[in-house]
Amino acid sequence: KAGVTQTPRYLIKTRGQQVTLSCSPISGHRSVSWYQQTPGQGLQFLFEYFSETQRNKGNFPGRFSGRQFSNSRSEMNVSTLELGDSALYLCASSLGPGGARDYGYTFGSGTRLTVV
Amino acid sequence: GNSVTQMEGPVTLSEEAFLTINCTYTATGYPSLFWYVQYPGEGLQLLLKATKADDKGSNKGFEATYRKETTSFHLEKGSVQVSDSAVYFCALSENTGFQKLVFGTGTRLLVSP
Numbered sequence: 001k002a003g004v005t006q007t008p009r010y011l012i013k014t015r016g017q018q019v020t021l022s023c024s025p026i027s028g029h030r031s032v033s034w035y036q037q038t039p040g041q042g043l044q045f046l047f048e049y050f051s052e053t054q055r056n057k058g059n060f061p062g063r064f065s066g067r068q069f070s071n072s073r074s075e076m077n078v079s080t081l082e083l084g085d086s087a088l089y090l091c092a093s094s095l096g097p098g099g100a101r102d103y104g105y106t107f108g109s110g111t112r113l114t115v116v
Numbered sequence: 117g118n119s120v121t122q123m124e125g126p127v128t129l130s131e132e133a134f135l136t137i138n139c140t141y142t143a144t145g146y147p148s149l150f151w152y153v154q155y156p157g158e159g160l161q162l163l164l165k166a167t168k169a170d171d172k173g174s175n176k177g178f179e180a181t182y183r184k185e186t187t188s189f190h191l192e193k194g195s196v197q198v199s200d201s202a203v204y205f206c207a208l209s210e211n212t213g214f215q216k217l218v219f220g221t222g223t224r225l226l227v228s229p
Contacts, residue, residue, distance in 0.1 A: 092160075100216065101165075101167055104162060105160075
């Protein structure tokens with residue numbers, strides 16, 4: 001079966017612009033989580049969506065937002081980009097909500113965002 | 117808060133050598149513990165997990181035992197292959213409420229022929 005699909009794979013944006021990243025979960029998975037991976041901070045949790053509702057949010061500024069659609073696909077948006085937003089953004093899907101232990105996460109290959 | 121500490125890398129080994137990557141954690145309660153692996157250009161893959169003390173997770177020759185008394189979850193493999201070269205992440209999640217993953221900083225493994 002198809003895995004978690006993230007698009008685009010690579011993105012270059014200029015400071016001050018905004019960007020939207022997309023994640024299509026595994027068919028039947030209803031939970032989508034987003035993580036930011038940087039060399040300095042490592043992997044950090046951004047937010048989690050289940051049934052179109054944001055259930056949990058990490059410690060990121062309001063410039064980072066997201067949403068989930070009725071087909072469980074999710075998008076995250078970063079407005080007013082800063083150089084420090086350059087990172088690999090990973091999406092993970094799961095059968096149920098908040099389920100690292102109970103359901104397990106399947107990660108996509110990520111979107112590498114470079115802000116110049 | 118919860119945190120995970122991993123040994124610094126890179127770890128450089130010859131093929132068929134024994135591998136240990138150390139991982140310790142700090143958590144309230146009794147978390148579940150995981151090892152994820154990231155190959156170049158790819159996302160994270162779950163390698164193994166353990167959900168309670170003394171559980172041993174194993175997969176593809178890798179093993180890790182949940183040691184509550186030492187708050188550790190060290191990754192081991194008896195004989196590494198070149199194809200094991202990757203970055204390995206230790207992680208934990210709480211067992212109640214929202215089970216988000218808290219990751220260590222990752223350890224790069226380089227295996228030479």
